[in-house]
Structure formats: C-alpha cells, structure tokens
Amino acid sequence: MRLDDLALDNCLKCSLCNTVCPVLAVHTQYPGPKRLGPELERMRREGISTDTEWVEYCLGCHRCDLACPHQVHVSEMIARAKAEHRKPLIRNLRDWWFARPGLLGRLTTMLPALSNFALSMKPVRFLMSKLMQITPQRRFPSYTWPNLLSPAISRKEKQRVVFFPGCFIRYNRPALGRVVIDLLERNGMAVEVASSECCGVPALANGAAAEARAVARANIKTLANQVDSGMRIVTACSSCGHMLKTGFGGILEDDREFAGAVQQIARHTFDLAELLMEQADAGKLNINFRPANLRLAYHAPCHQRSQGIGRPWYHLLRMMPGVAVEDLDAGCCGMSGTYGFKQEKYAVSMEIGKELFTSISAAQPQMVATECATCQLQIEHGTAFKAIHPAEILLQAYDEHRS
Amino acid sequence: MGTNRYDVVVVGAGLSGLVAAGVAAHRNLNVALVATGAGSFVTGPAWLKAKEIQQASAAPDLGEAIEYFCELASLAGCPYAGDISVTRFLPSILGDFHSVALAPLTLWNAELRIGISTAIVGICGLSSFDENFMAERLTEQARLITSGCTYTARQISLSRDMGVPVTTLRIAQCFDRDPAFREELMSALRAAASGFKRILVPGILGLETSAEQIAEFERELGCQVGEIPTLPPSIPGLRVYHHLESCLHRIGVELYRGFPVNKVEIQDDLCTGIQVDSPGHPLNLHCRSVVLATGRRTANPLGGEFAGCDLQMRPLTSTGSVMARNLFVAGPLPHSSAGDHGNVMHILTGYRAGSLAASTRGNHAA
Numbered sequence: 001m002r003l004d005d006l007a008l009d010n011c012l013k014c015s016l017c018n019t020v021c022p023v024l025a026v027h028t029q030y031p032g033p034k035r036l037g038p039e040l041e042r043m044r045r046e047g048i049s050t051d052t053e054w055v056e057y058c059l060g061c062h063r064c065d066l067a068c069p070h071q072v073h074v075s076e077m078i079a080r081a082k083a084e085h086r087k088p089l090i091r092n093l094r095d096w097w098f099a100r101p102g103l104l105g106r107l108t109t110m111l112p113a114l115s116n117f118a119l120s121m122k123p124v125r126f127l128m129s130k131l132m133q134i135t136p137q138r139r140f141p142s143y144t145w146p147n148l149l150s151p152a153i154s155r156k157e158k159q160r161v162v163f164f165p166g167c168f169i170r171y172n173r174p175a176l177g178r179v180v181i182d183l184l185e186r187n188g189m190a191v192e193v194a195s196s197e198c199c200g201v202p203a204l205a206n207g208a209a210a211e212a213r214a215v216a217r218a219n220i221k222t223l224a225n226q227v228d229s230g231m232r233i234v235t236a237c238s239s240c241g242h243m244l245k246t247g248f249g250g251i252l253e254d255d256r257e258f259a260g261a262v263q264q265i266a267r268h269t270f271d272l273a274e275l276l277m278e279q280a281d282a283g284k285l286n287i288n289f290r291p292a293n294l295r296l297a298y299h300a301p302c303h304q305r306s307q308g309i310g311r312p313w314y315h316l317l318r319m320m321p322g323v324a325v326e327d328l329d330a331g332c333c334g335m336s337g338t339y340g341f342k343q344e345k346y347a348v349s350m351e352i353g354k355e356l357f358t359s360i361s362a363a364q365p366q367m368v369a370t371e372c373a374t375c376q377l378q379i380e381h382g383t384a385f386k387a388i389h390p391a392e393i394l395l396q397a398y399d400e401h402r403s
Numbered sequence: 404m405g406t407n408r409y410d411v412v413v414v415g416a417g418l419s420g421l422v423a424a425g426v427a428a429h430r431n432l433n434v435a436l437v438a439t440g441a442g443s444f445v446t447g448p449a450w451l452k453a454k455e456i457q458q459a460s461a462a463p464d465l466g467e468a469i470e471y472f473c474e475l476a477s478l479a480g481c482p483y484a485g486d487i488s489v490t491r492f493l494p495s496i497l498g499d500f501h502s503v504a505l506a507p508l509t510l511w512n513a514e515l516r517i518g519i520s521t522a523i524v525g526i527c528g529l530s531s532f533d534e535n536f537m538a539e540r541l542t543e544q545a546r547l548i549t550s551g552c553t554y555t556a557r558q559i560s561l562s563r564d565m566g567v568p569v570t571t572l573r574i575a576q577c578f579d580r581d582p583a584f585r586e587e588l589m590s591a592l593r594a595a596a597s598g599f600k601r602i603l604v605p606g607i608l609g610l611e612t613s614a615e616q617i618a619e620f621e622r623e624l625g626c627q628v629g630e631i632p633t634l635p636p637s638i639p640g641l642r643v644y645h646h647l648e649s650c651l652h653r654i655g656v657e658l659y660r661g662f663p664v665n666k667v668e669i670q671d672d673l674c675t676g677i678q679v680d681s682p683g684h685p686l687n688l689h690c691r692s693v694v695l696a697t698g699r700r701t702a703n704p705l706g707g708e709f710a711g712c713d714l715q716m717r718p719l720t721s722t723g724s725v726m727a728r729n730l731f732v733a734g735p736l737p738h739s740s741a742g743d744h745g746n747v748m749h750i751l752t753g754y755r756a757g758s759l760a761a762s763t764r765g766n767h768a769a
Contacts, residue, residue, distance in 0.1 A: 013635075015572065244683070245682040329652065
C-alpha cells in the first residue's frame with residue numbers, strides 16, 4: 001500500500017523523478033515533478049498559495065511515481081494542485097468539455113455522421129482553435145453509434161466477467177469492444193458489458209475534481225454488485241484500468257462510505273492481457289492460432305506501466321506463431337489523452353513523442369500495437385505507421401478457426 | 404508458458420541487483436529484475452574506491468567479481484577504466500581528490516596527472532558547480548600529493564535559455580536530444596580549451612551517451628575531456644545505471660519497475676516466489692531462487708525476523724537457522740552494521756548471490 005501520509009516525508013529530493021519526466025526532458029522552463037510535487041506540496045499543506053500554470057503541463061504519466069525509490073506519490077500531488085489551479089476562461093471552458101468525454105460522446109453520437117462531418121471540416125477546426133484553443137493540427141477520432149451490448153449468455157457454468165469499455169470504445173470504437181468480448185468468449189468466459197460512466201481519468205487530467213468524484217461514485221455503484229458476486233472487471237483501455245486499480249481510492253479518500261467498495265473494485269480489476277496471461281499460466285489459454293507472418297512493434301502505454309503487471313501484451317503477441325514483436329521501450333508518446341489536443345501543449349506533446357516516432361521508424365514494423373487509444377492517435381499522427389489495439393491482432397490470429 | 408515464472412528473481416536495481424541479474428542472465432537463465440527506482444549509487448560517481456578494494460581484498464572471488472562487472476559495463480556501453488591493483492586520484496564535487504581503483508571512462512579521464520595543462524570549464528548559470536572554487540581547490544589539493552599540477556578556471560556561456568537555475572540534468576538532456584546543442588557546446592568548449600591539453604567539465608555529457616560517442620566528442624574537440632561528478636542527480640552515475648539496465652533488458656532480463664516487493668513466499672525452507680505490491684491486486688512471481696538486493700532500511704521485505712546471513716549469502720533468522728536455501732541477499736543487506744558499504748562490496752555480494760542463485764535448483768513452483 002502506498003501510504004499517503006508517509007509519502008511527503010519520504011521525499012529525499014534525490015531528483016530521480018526529474019530524470020524520467022517526459023515534459024522536463026523537452027521543455028526547458030518546466031520546473032519538473034520534484035518541484036511541482038513534493039517541494040510545493042509542503043507549502044500547499046501550510047496553506048501558502050503556490051498556484052502555478054506549470055501544473056497544467058504534467059502529463060499524468062506516473063513515470064515519476066514509478067521512478068521514486070521511496071513511493072512518493074509525486075503525480076498525485078500535482079494532480080491535486082491541478083484541481084486547485086485557476087485557468088483563464090477559454091481554457092476553463094475547453095477543459096470542462098475535455099473532462100467529460102462521456103457527455104461529449106453521448107451528444108456527438110446522437111447524430112454521429114453529422115458530428116464526424118462537422119469535426120473534420122477545416123472551418124470548424126479553425127473555429128475550435130480560435131474559440132476553444134484546440135489545436136487544428138489534429139483530427140478528432142470519429143464517433144460511431146453506440147451499440148455495444150452485452151452478448152447473450154449461453155452456458156451458466158462459464159466464468160462470468162464484466163467488461164468495462166470506457167468512453168473511447170463505447171463512443172468511438174464499439175467494434176473493438178466486440179473484439180474484446182469475442183476474445184474473452186473464446187477463452188471460456190461469459191461477458192457482461194458494464195453500464196458504466198467515464199472512468200474519470202480525463203476529469204482528473206483536466207483538473208475537474210468534482211466531476212472525477214461524481215463519475216467514480218457512479219461507477220462504484222454500478223460495479224459494486226457485480227464485484228460482490230465475485231465477477232472480475234476487465235478493461236481494454238489502459239487508462240480505465242489504471243483508474244479502476246488506483247484512482248478511485250485517491251479521489252474518494254475522504255469518503256468512508258465507498259472505501260470498501262473501492263478496494264473490492266481495485267482487487268477485481270484486470271487488464272484484458274493480464275487476464276489472458278493468467279489463463280496462459282494455468283494452461284487454459286486458447287492457443288489455436290493460425291500461423292502469421294507479421295512484424296510488430298509494441299509500445300507500452302504509460303498507464304499500462306503504472307499498473308505494475310509486467311508486459312502481458314508483449315508476451316501474448318509473442319506466443320502467436322510467425323509473429324515477431326519488438327518492444328520499443330521508447331518512453332511516453334506525449335499524447336496523454338486530451339493533452340495533445342490543447343493548442344498551447346501541442347508542440348510539447350509532439351516533441352515528447354519524437355523518441356517514440358524515431359524508434360518506430362527504425363523498427364520498420366508492419367504496424368504498431370498499443371492498447372491505449374490516444375497513444376494510437378499520436379503514433380498515427382507522428383509517423384506513417386498504422387497503430388492498432390493488440391486485441392485485434394490476437395483475434396485475427398484465431399479467425400481461421402472460427403467455426 | 405506464461406510470464407510469471409522465472410529461474411531467478413532479483414529484487415533491487417542498485418549495483419548489487421544489476422550485477423546479480425546480469426550473472427544469472429549470462430548463464431542462460433530466465434531472470435526477472437523487480438525494482439522501485441534506481442539504486443542509490445546513481446546519486447554518486449559510481450566509481451570503485453581503492454580503499455574499498457583494499458577492505459575486500461581477503462575475498463577470494465573479488466577479482467572474478469570485478470572482472471565480471473567490467474565485462475558487463477563494457478557490454479553495456481559504459482566501460483570502466485582502471486584495475487583492482489591500481490590507484491588514481493580523481494576529483495570530487497568538493498574539489499578534493501579520492502583514491503579510486505576503477506571508474507567510468509569520463510571520470511577516469513579527470514585523474515590527477517603531472518605535466519598536462521588542464522582547464523576547469525564551468526557553465527554560466529549552472530547551479531552546483533563553480534569552476535573558480537574547483538580550480539583553486541584542486542590546485543591546492545594536488546600540491547599535497549605531487550608538484551606540477553595546476554588547474555585554470557574557464558567559463559563558457561550558452562545561448563539557449565535553460566531555465567533558472569540551469570541544472571546538470573537539463574544540460575545532459577539537451578546533450579542527448581539535440582545535435583544543435585552539442586554543436587554549440589562543442590564550439591564553446593573548443594574556445595575554452597585553447598592552449599590546454601585537457602579540460603574538465605561537470606558531469607553533463609548526456610544520460611545515454613556511449614563511450615564511443617564521448618570518444619568521438621573528444622576527437623572533434625581536439626583535446627581530452629574529463630568529467631567531475633556533481634550533486635545528485637549525478638549524470639555519470641545515472642549514465643551507468645541507464646546503460647546497465649538497458650543491457651540487462653537486451654540480454655533478456657524481464658524488468659518490473661515501480662512497485663515494491665512486500666512479501667517473500669517461503670514454505671518450509673524453500674522460497675517459492677515473491678509478491679509485488681502492484682495496484683489493485685498483488686503480482687506474484689514464481690521462481691527457483693531469489694536474490695534480495697533491496698537495501699537495508701528502505702525496503703527489506705524480510706522484516707524483523709532477518710538477522711544477517713551465512714557464508715552462502717542465505718539470510719538467517721534470529722535463532723540462526725537458514726530462512727530458505729534458495730534465497731540470497733546482496734548489497735547492504737548482508738552487513739550487520741548500517742551505513743554505506745561502498746560500490747565494491749555491492750558488486751562483490753551481487754556477484755556472489757547471483758552466482759549462487761543461478762546454480763541453486765529450488766523446486767520450480769510448477
């Protein structure tokens with residue numbers, strides 16, 4: 001357990017957090033995690049105002065937390081300062097929307113064709129950059145009619161799991177959701193799709209603490225019963241997984257009512273690959289793979305690393321015959337969800353991504369596999385390579401055996 | 404099949420843990436390295452002091468261990484210069500000389516040498532390094548050892564805005580990422596070096612730079628370059644860490660970074676694995692043997708029951724019985740007294756524990 005009350009005094013100012021910060025490496029003015037986290041935290045706890053716009057530049061990648069030899073929650077301290085930070089009106093308005101991808105998804109998918117058309121139009125993107133400070137350099141992912149439903153459950157003795165899709169799969173890529181369900185079913189599990197809200201990562205990242213608490217409470221209410229009946233929660237988005245495993249506790253720490261449920265949910269949440277790898281360890285993984293001829297590069301998203309589960313996707317992909325996988329291990333992609341869409345942060349975001357882009361070009365894969373949707377957006381924006389969720393590659397390998 | 408089964412699991416990424424993991428991996432074993440952050444050696448120069456070599460000289464395997472470490476460092480791209488039988492005087496951040504037997508090449512290049520005109524080059528705005536102080540102190544300190552060594556201070560300015568204060572980390576990161584910055588630094592250093600055979604700079608020459616790249620830098624500069632270690636984060640120390648870690652990754656060691664080990668699973672007198680305190684639910688790693696190289700005070704998962712170790716590096720309980728025959732300790736853990744035991748001891752115990760773990764066949768938790 002990462003004990004918060006111990007965490008601040010555990011900081012020995014060794015600066016290891018600074019050495020791994022992707023923003024610090026590219027932005028010469030950025031004060032870095034040590035300063036914005038534990039150093040200013042001492043003042044904040046004394047009630048001394050230290051509000052600075054720099055907290056907005058933290059990616060929330062958690063690399064500082066992982067590098068700390070003494071388990072100081074560096075990025076959590078910065079996230080809290082972010083929630084207190086006062087933003088200028090336009091950014092405040094923009095970030096209000098960015099904090100609510102669920103609401104955005106529900107609205108845009110009422111008329112997905114119209115939304116996609118509007119979001120792709122140059123004049124609209126120009127206006128968004130002027131009025132909302134959203135960079136015109138990027139395209140929004142397209143929205144789709146949200147039609148991800150729980151499949152019919154055929155046999156009762158199967159292991160039942162809850163699939164937590166998250167906003168991107170629900171509103172942008174329901175087809176990927178069906179891939180996940182298919183994979184789980186092929187491995188002997190019966191799947192229910194959670195009627196969940198946004199996981200809350202975008203809310204935290206955009207400094208909307210109240211919204212983060214609201215979605216966390218709503219999610220706990222919908223998931224608690226399923227978890228109590230022993231069902232595991234499966235995530236295919238690394239940020240959702242990270243949040244369910246670590247975040248609810250931090251957001252609702254003053255909320256005793258939810259403490260037990262938060263822990264239960266964290267304990268029962270598994271990344272899709274983590275779960276499949278567990279099946280593999282037990283000799284229960286369906287390995288009827290069709291031999292392929294595929295050269296992949298794998299990028300581990302930051303919120304995959306922060307789950308502390310090793311590299312399950314990398315190892316799963318390597319089990320497929322005829323698939324060569326290179327683990328790029330080239331740092332953060334720089335996108336960090338909505339961060340890369342923000343006009344004032346676009347250049348930083350792209351500069352951070354450079355190392356990854358270079359390593360992808362050097363690897364010359366047929367495609368890049370990474371489970372984070374916004375990492376995929378960034379890779380396709382910064383390179384000429386296609387980036388897809390590894391679940392799709394895994395399912396394709398089964399395809400020939402579909403009866 | 405599966406990922407959570409290993410021959411050897413090493414806990415801790417200080418010099419002892421890195422060496423132990425390397426030894427086991429070089430014996431073609433399936434190795435995992437679990438660590439929260441880097442070991443504390445990265446805050447220092449990562450050199451091996453002559454006094455520590457002296458203190459460890461009774462160990463029959465000292466030569467072997469140091470030889471292996473040097474091989475590993477060379478393979479990793481950060482070769483060490485020196486030998487267990489030599490002593491050189493290397494400058495420290497305080498402007499005095501330390502007796503050192505082995506050191507990373509760039510630090511070795513800063514050794515006290517007679518008859519070589521040397522400039523100490525500082526950078527305008529850089530915190531934690533003062534070239535005037537350094538030149539004055541080193542000249543004075545050198546006189547205590549030998550005659551004919553003087554140091555001259557020079558300062559360069561860089562056009563780039565690097566924030567306030569400028570840190571060695573900032574410069575090293577620019578050095579790694581930006582060819583234009585290296586060019587500018589090069590031409591500024593070239594001007595400062597004119598009339599000198601050698602320049603000494605604070606540790607700034609990149610976090611990822613290989614020995615070849617530094618040699619290339621020297622060739623272009625036209626004189627020898629040595630680094631003086633600075634306050635944490637020490638760039639020379641971090642550079643060694645980065646190189647060793649990525650070398651282990653290359654030779655197949657699986658790295659689990661970021662979370663502490665909170666439990667060592669022991670049944671009867673056999674260790675079956677460890678438990679990593681990952682978010683949500685623990686990550687269990689099963690293995691044939693375990694090396695604990697965690698450090699004494701910060702993260703010892705054996706807790707109060709641990710009372711030293713036997714000659715085979717196996718931890719003992721307070722009653723003197725062996726905790727598990729396939730569990731080994733390295734780094735500061737084997738020592739009864741607290742405090743720093745130095746890089747030499749850490750390499751030696753890491754080498755020993757890694758070798759023992761590699762040749763121990765505990766039951767695989769099948």
